[in-house]
Amino acid sequence: SNDTRLAGYRLLQHYRREHDWTRAFSRLAKELSGSYCFMILTKEGEVLAARDEAGFRPLCIGYDEENKTHIIASESCALTALHADFVRDVQPGELVRLTGEGVISTRFADPPRHYHCPFEYTYFAHPSSSIEGHNVYETRRQLGRVLARKYPFKADVVIPVPDSARPAALGYSEESGIPMEEGLMKDRYRKKGNLRSFIEPTDESREEIVREIITIKPVVEGKRVIVVDDSIVRGTSSKNIVRALRDAGAKKVYMVVTFPPIRHPCYMGIDFPTREELLANRVDGEDMAISELNKKVANEIGVDGLGYNDMEGLMKGIGLRQDEMCFACVTGNYLGLKKNPVVRTREEMKA
Structure with missing residues (x-):
């Protein structure tokens, strides 16, 4: 069984008792x-959509003018693909019903x-x-600008780790004046299936994906390179990318990271379930200052300089306040949960 199935069974039990969604x-x-x-399709033909009261994940409503129908999607990009218009976000604790009469909204929490x-x-x-009214591309671009002001490394070229760090690399380039080039490319002709490394279940599968990232030698050979990445979770990808850049002749390799150190x-x-897997926790374990952690992680992954973003920089780039976001993976404070989780190792979870 899984959590989705269990929650579905429990919801059905409550509905049979209450006769009201x-x-x-x-x-x-x-x-x-x-x-x-x-998202639920009822036997009466209604579509139900509900978002948890903390609003951890996105959920939105769209409208297809041509077909005169409303649409529920986890992200607004799905509405764009269907040529539908974005209407609004589903609010935390809101239940939306799409019926023949239109949209009915109630609050369950x-x-x-x-x-x-x-x-x-x-x-x-x-x-x-x-x-929440903030475009993801522009947010990532702004985060790159924040990092350029925070970590003005001297370099010849800025390159993104494909794909999610591209806008941040562009922002870093624009703010610093250092040209951006595509020094790393994912080989989509060889690799089939998933191309996102950290969500893979094993180190072997993560490393296999990273091996499919090709270094463009003329872009990095003999140059001081700033690598822009979205995050460092386990460090598997970072180590392999740095090694590949040095093999391609990079003179210096620096790395800046849009997300703060993930310790929890x-x-x-999001799939980083145990502390012992997280690089920032392995080299630190305590709330070390980011300046010191930068040095330790830089030594661990083999770069000449590293720059983690901090919570203030992340908030500035996104444009949301701290009391509008969850920072549990950074601080270890699980304020959005009803009770503190029991932290276990992967072996304990398998037992």
Whole structure:
């Protein structure tokens, strides 16, 4: 079984007792601690959409003018693909019903505050999407500008780690005046299937994906290179990319990272579940200052200089306040959950 199936069974139990979807979701919300977005097709032909009261993950409503129909999507990029218009975000704790009469909105839970995941903006979401009124591409571009002001490394070229760091690399280039080039390319002709490394379940599969990233030698040979990446989770990708750049003749390799150091597991939908897997925790384990952590992680992955973003820089780039986002993976404070999680190793979870 899995958590989605169990939650679905429990919701159905509540609905059979209450005969009302809003009350059923209200009962379920009291029992769940974590992130969820539900979409349900009822036997009456209605579409239901519900977003957890913390609003960890995005969910939005669109409208197709040609077919005169409303659409529910996890991201606004799906609406664009269907030539539909974005209407609004589904609010935390809101249940939306698409019926023959139109859209019916009710509230099944009262949100304490918004806990949107900033990792959506730096990595997870499609660059063309807009979340909570902030375009993902422009957010990443602004984060690059923030990093250029924070870490003005002397270099000849700025290159992104494909694909999500491209807008940030452009922003760094624009702010610093250092030209941006594509020094790393994903070989889509050889690799089939997933091309996003950190969400792979094993080190072997993650390293296999990183090996499919090709270095463009004329771009980096004999040059001081600034690599822009969205995050460092386990460090697997970073080490291999740095090694490939040095093999291609890079004279110096620096790295800047749009997301702050990830020291704690996520229990709200992102796959970094155990502390021992997280590089920032392995080299530190405590709340070391970012300036010192930069040196330790730089030595670990083999770069000449490293620059992590901090929470203030991330908030500035995204344009949201700290009390509108979840920073549990950075701080270890799981404020958006109803109870503190039990932190276990991967071996303990398998037992």
